[in-house]
Amino acid sequence: MANKLTHLKELESESVYVLREVAAQFERPAILFSGGKDSIVVTHLAYKAFYPAKIPFPLVHIDTGHNFQETLDYRDALVQKLGVRLIVGSVQESIDTGRVKEEKGYNASRNRLQTTTLLDTIEKYKFDACIGGARRDEEKARAKERFFSHRDEFGQWNPKNQRPELWNIFNGKKNMGEHFRVFPISNWTEMDVWQYIYQEQIELPSIYFTHERRCFFRDGQWLAAEPCMKLKPDEEVVTQRVRCRTIGDISCTGLTLSEAHSLEEIIGEIAATRVTERGGRADDKRSETSMEDRKKEGYF
Amino acid sequence: MNTKGYLDMELLRFTTAGSVDDGKSTLIGRLLYDSKSIFEDQLEAVEEASRSRGNEEVNLALLTDGLRAEREQGITIDVAYRYFATPKRKFIIADTPGHIQYTRNMVTGASTADLAIILIDARNGVVEQTVRHTYIAVLLNIPHITVCVNKMDLIGFSEDQFEAIRKKYLEVLRKIGAHAEVNFIPISAKYGDNVVKDSDRIPWYRGGTLMHLLETVPIGHKSGEEGDPMRLPVQYVIRPISDKFPDYRGYAGRLASGALHIGERVRLLPSGLESHVKAIYQAEKAMESAFAPASVSVLLTDDIDISRGDFMVSVGQAQPQVSQSLQMMCCWFNEQEMQLNKRYLIRNTVSETVGVVKSVDYRVDINTLEHLEGVTSLKMNDIAQVTLRLAQPMVFDRYVENRTTGSVIFIDPDSFETVGAGMIVDG
Ligand SMILES: Nc1nc2c(ncn2[C@@H]2O[C@H](COP(=O)(O)OP(=O)(O)O)[C@@H](O)[C@H]2O)c(=O)[nH]1
Numbered sequence: 001m002a003n004k005l006t007h008l009k010e011l012e013s014e015s016v017y018v019l020r021e022v023a024a025q026f027e028r029p030a031i032l033f034s035g036g037k038d039s040i041v042v043t044h045l046a047y048k049a050f051y052p053a054k055i056p057f058p059l060v061h062i063d064t065g066h067n068f069q070e071t072l073d074y075r076d077a078l079v080q081k082l083g084v085r086l087i088v089g090s091v092q093e094s095i096d097t098g099r100v101k102e103e104k105g106y107n108a109s110r111n112r113l114q115t116t117t118l119l120d121t122i123e124k125y126k127f128d129a130c131i132g133g134a135r136r137d138e139e140k141a142r143a144k145e146r147f148f149s150h151r152d153e154f155g156q157w158n159p160k161n162q163r164p165e166l167w168n169i170f171n172g173k174k175n176m177g178e179h180f181r182v183f184p185i186s187n188w189t190e191m192d193v194w195q196y197i198y199q200e201q202i203e204l205p206s207i208y209f210t211h212e213r214r215c216f217f218r219d220g221q222w223l224a225a226e227p228c229m230k231l232k233p234d235e236e237v238v239t240q241r242v243r244c245r246t247i248g249d250i251s252c253t254g255l256t257l258s259e260a261h262s263l264e265e266i267i268g269e270i271a272a273t274r275v276t277e278r279g280g281r282a283d284d285k286r287s288e289t290s291m292e293d294r295k296k297e298g299y300f
Numbered sequence: 301m302n303t304k305g306y307l308d309m310e311l312l313r314f315t316t317a318g319s320v321d322d323g324k325s326t327l328i329g330r331l332l333y334d335s336k337s338i339f340e341d342q343l344e345a346v347e348e349a350s351r352s353r354g355n356e357e358v359n360l361a362l363l364t365d366g367l368r369a370e371r372e373q374g375i376t377i378d379v380a381y382r383y384f385a386t387p388k389r390k391f392i393i394a395d396t397p398g399h400i401q402y403t404r405n406m407v408t409g410a411s412t413a414d415l416a417i418i419l420i421d422a423r424n425g426v427v428e429q430t431v432r433h434t435y436i437a438v439l440l441n442i443p444h445i446t447v448c449v450n451k452m453d454l455i456g457f458s459e460d461q462f463e464a465i466r467k468k469y470l471e472v473l474r475k476i477g478a479h480a481e482v483n484f485i486p487i488s489a490k491y492g493d494n495v496v497k498d499s500d501r502i503p504w505y506r507g508g509t510l511m512h513l514l515e516t517v518p519i520g521h522k523s524g525e526e527g528d529p530m531r532l533p534v535q536y537v538i539r540p541i542s543d544k545f546p547d548y549r550g551y552a553g554r555l556a557s558g559a560l561h562i563g564e565r566v567r568l569l570p571s572g573l574e575s576h577v578k579a580i581y582q583a584e585k586a587m588e589s590a591f592a593p594a595s596v597s598v599l600l601t602d603d604i605d606i607s608r609g610d611f612m613v614s615v616g617q618a619q620p621q622v623s624q625s626l627q628m629m630c631c632w633f634n635e636q637e638m639q640l641n642k643r644y645l646i647r648n649t650v651s652e653t654v655g656v657v658k659s660v661d662y663r664v665d666i667n668t669l670e671h672l673e674g675v676t677s678l679k680m681n682d683i684a685q686v687t688l689r690l691a692q693p694m695v696f697d698r699y700v701e702n703r704t705t706g707s708v709i710f711i712d713p714d715s716f717e718t719v720g721a722g723m724i725v726d727g
Pocket of ligand 1: 321487
């Protein structure tokens with residue numbers, strides 16, 4: 001008899017294993033919840049890993065203050081449903097207290113500022129492991145990331161000093177002040193994530209599906225014309241039917257022209273597209289190695 | 301779009317090994333490119349980078365080049381993971397460098413691989429590094445080895461030379477004492493011959509392309525066959541203590557091998573206590589049985605004391621060993637040398653104990669395969685058979701029988717770094 005797991009089952013099993021290792025090896029873990037589909041999947045996997053107990057970690061949301069309202073509504077409903085604690089770290093507060101300085105100009109983004117708020121939040125709550133939804137297929141600098149990624153006491157990632165990870169043995173031991181980022185869905189691709197959402201019928205924020213939105217076009221992509229976005233004189237606001245492929249801060253969430261109403265339709269569109277999802281994120285375009293630079297500083 | 305088909309795919313993990321410049325990056329780039337796994341923006345970025353370095357053609361190798369420091373040095377220096385899928389399978393590549401001081405990276409990449417691609421430059425044939433890479437693939441017990449003889453275009457697609465390389469390689473395998481299944485494919489990564497597309501320039505070769513092999517090679521070895529001994533290392537105990545589930549005690553873990561069934565009599569090791577399986581859950585879904593590598597939560601009929609690190613096995617099957625002394629093949633990973641009689645933390649699946657290395661039985665020169673005796677410490681990238689003494693008994697299988705329950709890592713108790721890897725030979 002051939003007992004074979006499908007690749008989605010095998011990936012799920014691996015991620016559940018990683019999440020249980022976090023619960024067993026750390027004292028104060030937390031899930032970094034961005035409202036993006038990847039962190040939604042991680043939260044769903046955590047629900048499955050510990051059922052019928054509640055997820056033994058709080059959700060931490062670093063709120064840039066420039067979030068889609070739909071993301072915030074979804075977050076609050078999810079926390080309610082799961083009965084877990086929500087901790088919000090506010091970038092606006094970091095700006096107000098002078099911890100960081102708001103970027104200026106048309107391409108100003110609060111994405112980079114998040115790093116400070118995140119590290120402050122980790123420090124305040126003494127988190128020793130922060131679980132994120134990053135995947136190795138997203139970006140070149142992430143291809144070498146470990147499941148258990150060691151950070152020094154300044155929250156920095158040193159690509160030269162990462163612990164080797166063999167088989168499925170994870171070493172989460174650390175000195176005072178150090179902490180870990182843990183990436184349970186490291187081995188998933190964008191397609192796996194969508195297929196899994198479909199297989200598990202996971203609810204998503206409505207903006208992942210097609211809707212009418214006021215947008216403008218900049219640097220090869222559509223962006224939302226929200227009050228926090230400063231338009232150049234020649235940029236024109238038009239109403240388009242769009243969906244989000246990945247959700248972050250409004251300033252760097254590229255919108256895809258789409259008519260996809262259902263998960264099947266989204267999967268069909270993705271199978272046909274020829275651009276990576278990060279291709280729709282303005283923050284990665286700044287330089288060839290921008291993601292790597294932000295990682296070293298302590299970005300997710 | 302056939303959603304059903306995609307949901308049914310299997311996963312193959314493979315690793316690639318070759319010396320610098322054998323064409324490993326080009327081969328991976330070719331696999332991704334010809335299987336249409338490269339997105340336009342990635343390709344544009346690579347075209348841009350190729351142009352800015354004055355390369356005339358698009359350099360496929362740049363697709364897999366990672367961090368900046370490495371890009372500056374022009375070599376890959378760590379394990380990088382790549383993903384692609386065809387309509388038949390999803391693939392994970394552990395891309396490891398061929399550079400001399402990085403044995404540890406290849407060991408790391410090989411630890412989870414179902415298949416190893418060993419790359420040989422057709423002009424150079426079997427070289428010292430080929431021996432080394434093959435030795436590691438065999439040591440890590442990778443079930444399938446595929447030898448790709450690359451740059452066939454540079455030797456005029458010569459069948460004779462290919463055959464000579466094949467013979468030489470088989471000799472190496474014999475010397476290592478390998479039982480892995482081996483395939484040989486003549487390719488040209490740069491031009492795509494026999495990678496994804498058939499080649500009409502190598503008419504004498506009748507085996508399939510590399511991609512065909514990757515899509516069809518059996519991967520049953522990692523699934524939980526009924527006959528395989530059931531192994532469930534208990535990772536975590538789920539205790540909701542809620543009104544709805546007042547007495548629920550779920551023993552959570554990932555099956556390392558075999559299958560588990562409701563009603564089955566199980567034994568917990570090292571305690572030796574026995575009970576029966578009352579229920580198997582994956583979240584709210586109750587199951588009749590489960591098999592490796594599934595993650596499950598198991599309920600037992602008796603209230604016995606079980607905690608993280610305990611091993612659940614089936615009473616009627618071959619039992620794992622329980623011992624306080626271990627003989628293992630060890631690969632050292634750290635700049636700080638391994639010292640005899642120093643205390644290390646030894647972790648096997650999810651359990652951990654203190655251990656000291658009592659002796660180095662022999663070190664292996666992995667270029668010549670010679671056994672060197674009289675060794676008392678190990679340097680980074682050394683491979684040796686060592687004998688360990690543990691503070692507590694460890695439950696394990698021999699590595700050749702079970703890659704999950706037969707492997708350990710060494711953790712330095714001061715720095716907490718992972719400093720070595722071990723494959724258990726015997727108790
Ligand atoms: N003629 C020829 N050159 C190749 C072939 N494969 C790779 N190369 C070249 O060999 C050099 C080294 O390739 P690269 O992929 O960077 O090697 P790596 O160090 O193993 O990753 C590059 O100049 C490639 O273009 C091949 O099949 N034929």
